[in-house]
Amino acid sequence: MTCLALRRHHIMLQPESARVIIRPFIPSNPQRLATIIGRALALTEEEVETELAAVHADFDSRHLDIEPVLMSHFAKVQSEIFTQRPLTRSRQLLIGAIFSGEYSLEAAALFNPSIVSHPDQSGVPEGGLRFIMSLRATGEGHISSIEFREGSISPDGHITLVPVSRYVSLPEVLPNPTYRKKRFIVKLHEMGFDNECTASVMDILADDFSRSELAARVASVRRESLPLSHESRRTLECVQWLADSNYELCFSSKLAVSERILFPVSQNESNGIEDARFVRFVDDDGTVTYCATYTAYNGRAILPQFIETKDFLHFRVLTLNGTAVQNKGMALFPRRIRGRYVMLSRQDDENLFVMFSDNSHHWADPHLILRPAETWESVKLGNCGSPIETDAGWLVITHGVGPMRKYCIGAVLLDLDDPTRVIGRLRHPLLCPEGVEREGYVPNVVYSCGSLVHGGQLILPYAMSDKATAIVSLPIADLLAALLEDNSPPEVATA
Incomplete structure (x- = not known):
């Protein structure tokens, strides 16, 4: 034990x-x-x-x-x-x-954190790490946005945060972003707009086109098609909606990390940007991109979206495509496996799935890998962020919902070469809400959107009952041993 x-x-x-x-x-x-x-x-x-x-x-x-x-x-x-x-x-x-x-921005809550290494590690002592933490901030009307904090882990494992600025600033929304024609057409077809009007707009555009070029083409088709049929009007409105949902943002480099705020821009996220799961993605050629999935909410429906940045100053926000792009909790693996992108998902709001793709923006064919097994996760389970690569396998921090809608955090281990295969699983929770952690906007919840491993420690930031955020750490070797052992389930002690 x-x-x-x-x-x-x-x-x-x-x-x-x-x-x-x-x-x-x-x-x-x-x-x-x-x-x-x-x-x-x-x-x-x-x-x-x-x-x-x-x-x-x-x-x-x-x-x-x-x-x-x-x-x-x-x-x-x-x-x-x-x-x-x-x-x-x-x-x-x-x-x-x-x-x-x-x-x-955060009058109601500051919660659901994820953590990644900072793109700038200059001046960090040997054995230390500078990091960026994303947080879901919720204010009036329960509108959520993404905030950031900067901090460091010392060689001895001590964690400190840079003091938070009094100020926050919105980014500049770049007025003329570019789009890739193939992705744009695929998304229009998925939405049911595979018609002559769509072809009239898209056929003349280049493989990469700008917002202004798209606007000019839409205006031209509108004039040529008068009087507009109902189908053509809906198609042109959808083209506009899709363009609005894919945008680029830029912050001044003079702003501190805590002064940068990602606030809803497009109509499909007008009621909030929820639960960003950031991951440091390393492509096969060594290129590093910080990616995040998040849930856009317009007050009626949710839509998974995708963020890309290399420096946390310039951000590209994109729609995701494919039949498997639904529900909450999508989380990208930090590298390709056998040349393919890999994503965790929860298609049915109950079980954990994994899916593979040749395109990081298009997802289909999910594979069921994990169902609720213990009472503490009997209602549903999901991920708490992107998998972490270890020598023993892919470590996935999970959350489970049990009796009285109590959320606890657990862990599973997936095979490095075949992440559809579960090779370890905690039967008891790693972390449960205790004491003051139980009190908040949504009681009895601990939840995370991403953790990291550094210096032999799992660094796990977590939200407490949709109100505030704290951090725990534990030796990664002990967690892996507990996941792989065959005898009694582990107990959890706090220090």
Whole structure:
């Protein structure tokens, strides 16, 4: 009988309501919009300066640079301004402020972490590691976004986090991203838009085309097809939706890691970006890309999405294709196996599957590898992030849901050459919610979206009841031994 000693690190990431961004606050009713603009236009220049000074006094200290955001929000309503007279910059800024509001990103929760090594390891002492942790932040309206933290592991296993900045910044959404024609057509066909209108739009475009080139082609087809049939109108709307769902973001290199925030951009994620599972993917030629799957939610349906970045400054967000792209909990393996990409998934919201592909953006033919076996996972099970390669096999940290909707964390081991084969499994949980960990937005839950191995230790960040985040570690050799032994199930002790 093996006793697994968990080391609880003195780190607790609690939600901080003072970390805010500025979002548009624009009424949808045109009459109300016009009335508000009218009040702003009726102010004298002296009144404008006084009111704008009050805005700066109240909000400058809460944001890195407020004026560009206010001007961008002014631009959103500029077409509704019913005067031909030029407006001073101060009046434009004040109108922008009138149609703006603060949003507290993590007022409700900061949870569901994943952890990867930092792309920059310069200056790290031998035996240490710098890392980046992603977190799901949830605020007003339960809208989720992705935040980041930077930290380090010392040679003796001590974990520290870089102090969190008071500020957060949204990235620039690149206005003219590029798309790959083959992927775009495949996704349109999957969505049921394999028709003449689709062909008319796509046939003339190059193998790699820009957003502006697509927009021009859609406009041309729209003009040529008048009057539009219902099918053509829906097809062109879907083309637009698909383009909006694939976008590129860029942060300034001057921003600290904790100041970068990935907030919903496209309509399909308007109600949240949930549970990003980041992994450091090394391709066969040695190229390193940080990839993540996440769940986009629009208030009605979920859609698995994919993130790619090399530096955590420039991000590409893409839709995933294929019949197996459904449900939550997709997690990419950190390298190819026998030349193919490999992904964990949960097709039926109950069991664990693995699937293989020649294309990291297209997934089909899932293979069932694991069903619930113990009472603590009797409702359903899933992964807690991407598999970790060890000499003994692929280590998969799992979560199981049992009686009273209690979430616990477990582990399984898959064969290195054939990850459809399970070669080890913990019968008892590795980690269960205890004490204050049981209290939160969703009680009785421990959950993770990704861990790593360093210095012979499994570093496991985990969320507590959809509220806050903590970190434990344990010797990887002990965990592998427990997974592979044939006798009694392991006990878990805490230290």
